[in-house]
Amino acid sequence: MRKFCFALMMAGALSGCAGPDVLQSTSRLTVVDGSAVLPPPNRGDLTAADRPALIGPLDTIQVDVFSVPELSREMQVDASGRIAMPLAGTIDARGKTAEELARTIDTALQARYVRKPEVTVNIKSSVSQVVTIDGQVVEPGLYPVTNQMTLMRVIASAKGMSEFARQDDVVILRTVGNQRMAGLYNVEEIRRGTYDDPPVFANDVIIVGDSPQRRLFRDFVSLSPLLAAPLIAVLQ
Numbered sequence: 001m002r003k004f005c006f007a008l009m010m011a012g013a014l015s016g017c018a019g020p021d022v023l024q025s026t027s028r029l030t031v032v033d034g035s036a037v038l039p040p041p042n043r044g045d046l047t048a049a050d051r052p053a054l055i056g057p058l059d060t061i062q063v064d065v066f067s068v069p070e071l072s073r074e075m076q077v078d079a080s081g082r083i084a085m086p087l088a089g090t091i092d093a094r095g096k097t098a099e100e101l102a103r104t105i106d107t108a109l110q111a112r113y114v115r116k117p118e119v120t121v122n123i124k125s126s127v128s129q130v131v132t133i134d135g136q137v138v139e140p141g142l143y144p145v146t147n148q149m150t151l152m153r154v155i156a157s158a159k160g161m162s163e164f165a166r167q168d169d170v171v172i173l174r175t176v177g178n179q180r181m182a183g184l185y186n187v188e189e190i191r192r193g194t195y196d197d198p199p200v201f202a203n204d205v206i207i208v209g210d211s212p213q214r215r216l217f218r219d220f221v222s223l224s225p226l227l228a229a230p231l232i233a234v235l236q
Contacts, residue, residue, distance in 0.1 A: 051147050054202070055093045055101060056128025057081045063105065066118035071109075074124065087112045098123055129202040133158045136165035136209035145204075150197040151185060154206055161187070166209050172198065173205040173235075180235040195229055 055061060057079050065071040068087075075083055081094025088108040093101050098121040109117040130142040131154055138159035151172065155161060168186040175181070183198065190197050200206065 047147075049147070051201070052097050053123055053126070054129065055081075055096050055098065055123060056126070057094065058127050059093075059123060060125045061093070061098070061101070062122045062124050063102075064120045064122075065105075065109070065114075066120075067116055068109075068114060071117075087114060131200050131202065131204045131206065133206040133208070135207045136162045138162055145200065145202045149200050151200055151206065152187070152190060152197045154200055155187070155208070161208055169209050171207045172200065173207070174201065175203065182233050182235055184231040184233075186230075198230065 055077060057077055059077045060074065061077065061083070062074045063072060063083075063085065071086060071088075073085075075085075077083055077093050081092060082090050083093050084090045085105065085108075088105050091101070091104055091108060096104065102119045102121040105121070106117050106119040109119070126144065129145045131145050131149065132142055133154050134140045137155060138161075140158060143154055143157045151170065155170075161167065167188040170185045170187055172183045172185065173180065174183075185198065186194075189195060
C-alpha cells in the first residue's frame with residue numbers, strides 16, 4: 001500500500017512539472033504567440049463608420065445664415081417634418097442631412113433675392129433617430145441611435161435582459177427598400193464570439209424572447225440550429 005501511495009505522489013509531481021498545454025490556433029481562434037497583453041486600439045478603431053444623421057419630426061436644429069444674421073435661429077421640426085423660416089418659407093426637412101437642409105434653405109433664400117446666404121445647419125438634439133426594444137429586458141422602450149449602436153449596446157441601454165429571458169430568441173425587425181425583414185440572433189453566441197454583434201439603425205424594432213416574429217423561424221431553426229450565424233428572412 002505504501003508503494004502505491006508513493007507512486008501516486010510521484011505521478012502527481014511529474015504532471016505538475018509538465019506545465020500547462022500550449023494553446024494552439026484553430027479555425028475560429030488565432031493565438032498570438034508571445035503576447036499576454038491585449039493591444040490598445042488605434043485611432044481608426046475608436047471611430048465607427050459614418051452613418052448619415054437624418055433630420056426627423058420634433059428634432060431641434062440650429063440654422064445660421066451668415067449674410068443675414070437676423071434669420072439665424074434655433075427651431076424645432078414640426079410633427080410633419082417641416083420647418084418655417086422668414087423669406088425661405090416652409091421647407092420639408094424630413095429625411096435630410098444637416099448639409100442637405102442647409103443647401104435647400106440656401107436655394108430658397110437666393111430665390112428671394114438674398115445674395116450668398118451661406119447657410120449652415122446643426123442638429124442640436126434628435127428624438128427621431130431611435131430604436132425600439134421590447135420583450136424580456138429590464139427597461140423596454142425607445143433609445144437613441146448613434147454611429148456605434150449595436151444589438152448588445154441596445155440591450156445594455158435597456159438595463160440588460162430579464163432573469164429568465166431566452167438568449168437565443170432575439171429578433172431585429174427592419175424595413176429595407178419597402179420590404180419588412182427580420183433577423184434572428186442568439187445573444188449567448190455573440191458573447192462567445194461565434195459571430196459579430198450586429199449594428200442597429202434608426203426605426204429598428206428589437207424583440208427579446210418568444211414572439212410571433214420569433215415563431216416564424218421555428219421551421220428553419222429545427223432544420224439548422226442557430227450556432228454559426230444569424231438567420232435572416234423577408235417577411236411576407
